[in-house]
Amino acid sequence: MARRSMWLIGLLAAGGLALLCAYGLGLFGHHRTKTESSQRAEKPPVPVTVEAVKTKPIQRSVSVVGSLWGHDELEITPKIEGRILRIHHDIGDVVRPGDVLIELDPTDYKLAVDEAQRALELELARLGLKELPEGSIDISRLPQVARAAAMEANAASRRERERRLAGAGRVEDRESAETEYAVARANHAQAILEAEATLAAARHRQASLQTALKRLADTRMVVPQVESALRSGVVLASARDNAGAPSVEYVVCSRSVNEGEIVRPLAANARPLLRLVIDRPLKLRATIPERHHGEVRVGQEAELEVEAYPGERFKAKVARVNRAVDRTSRTFEVEIAVANEDRRLSPGSFARVAVHTRTDPAALTVPEDALVSFAGVTKVFVVENDRAREVHVKPGVSITEEKDGLPYTWVEIEGKLSPAALVVTSGQSQLADGTPIRIKTPLKDGN
Numbered sequence: 001m002a003r004r005s006m007w008l009i010g011l012l013a014a015g016g017l018a019l020l021c022a023y024g025l026g027l028f029g030h031h032r033t034k035t036e037s038s039q040r041a042e043k044p045p046v047p048v049t050v051e052a053v054k055t056k057p058i059q060r061s062v063s064v065v066g067s068l069w070g071h072d073e074l075e076i077t078p079k080i081e082g083r084i085l086r087i088h089h090d091i092g093d094v095v096r097p098g099d100v101l102i103e104l105d106p107t108d109y110k111l112a113v114d115e116a117q118r119a120l121e122l123e124l125a126r127l128g129l130k131e132l133p134e135g136s137i138d139i140s141r142l143p144q145v146a147r148a149a150a151m152e153a154n155a156a157s158r159r160e161r162e163r164r165l166a167g168a169g170r171v172e173d174r175e176s177a178e179t180e181y182a183v184a185r186a187n188h189a190q191a192i193l194e195a196e197a198t199l200a201a202a203r204h205r206q207a208s209l210q211t212a213l214k215r216l217a218d219t220r221m222v223v224p225q226v227e228s229a230l231r232s233g234v235v236l237a238s239a240r241d242n243a244g245a246p247s248v249e250y251v252v253c254s255r256s257v258n259e260g261e262i263v264r265p266l267a268a269n270a271r272p273l274l275r276l277v278i279d280r281p282l283k284l285r286a287t288i289p290e291r292h293h294g295e296v297r298v299g300q301e302a303e304l305e306v307e308a309y310p311g312e313r314f315k316a317k318v319a320r321v322n323r324a325v326d327r328t329s330r331t332f333e334v335e336i337a338v339a340n341e342d343r344r345l346s347p348g349s350f351a352r353v354a355v356h357t358r359t360d361p362a363a364l365t366v367p368e369d370a371l372v373s374f375a376g377v378t379k380v381f382v383v384e385n386d387r388a389r390e391v392h393v394k395p396g397v398s399i400t401e402e403k404d405g406l407p408y409t410w411v412e413i414e415g416k417l418s419p420a421a422l423v424v425t426s427g428q429s430q431l432a433d434g435t436p437i438r439i440k441t442p443l444k445d446g447n
Helices: 002-041 107-127 143-164 171-217 227-231
Strands: 046-052 054-070 073-076 082-087 100-104 220-222 250-255 274-277 282-289 301-306 314-321 331-338 350-367 372-374 377-384 387-403 406-415 422-426 437-439
Touching (some): 143 171, 331 350
Antiparallel strands (some): 372 377, 377 387, 387 406
């Protein structure tokens, strides 16, 4: 009985000791929590700089990429066979219609012209003419036909005279007169046929002479005049020929032959001797997604960028819009023209173009320094009751302006922000949602 009482007394003493320890620990934890809360409450506000959210006009654009092409491109190929005597222009030269590009050896073609000229003169001599008149010819006035006609008329006169003397003349004389008239009449008809044949031969010889002259002219390959280029309005004020008339300028962009080579027309593997391109203006052909079909129109302004001139933008304009949408790619084609008056841009270059479709007059913007990005999330800190409130935003178009003589960038945003709200532009690394802040005066002149 005494042992059992001792056991109970020990158990009660241990329980009391445990309760006492727990109470002491509770008091210590409560004191520590109060201390930490007091320390947080006493943390000073984070000094920050701020800027007001502003509404600015934003130019809406559709971005496309593509390659630059010449307004027109020409391939110079030979019309005749021959040996290249001289190449007058090479890669990079500026040429105009009528300029001689390549000369072929004309010797054989000059001989062909002389031969055709002599053959024509022979046929004209048979006709009794110095030159072949234009239009139709009165065959009866040709010498051999006129002679045959005169002989027929003389034979007819003799036959009539013998007929009037039928009773007094001899039968043999009458028969001779009839025969002579029939022969003269046949000779007249034959003379007409021969004159017509000779005239046809003369015309054939004249055509052969013209062909020979044309082949001789083809030994000089010249820049052609393309009327479609003039009609399309690609002639610049500086592009005038020697007489002051509107002209088109080409640039030689490739050459595949050398002097002394034999060239032939219509060869199976023929390649152009020279390639010419109109580089003022240039054009860019690109495809745009179907969703922009209602925004892009002919005449809209555009800006073009190329890698050769980083940071520089060239003015351009939408020249053509294909109103049909491709069923496979769900895109439509546009053609964008750039004047390129100074020839700084080159055909074949890769270019990026922004087509300006419309202007949004009041888009919300914040300074670029106000944006905080991490793990694909972009946010800003807004000042509310001397504390920083975190707001998630989606950045858009950037605008660079000048501020205090330095470039200052504003970024369009989409988010739950109101115009004139204050956003933090510095000190964001020390901020979290709800952190107390103190707006400081921006430093000037490095002080």
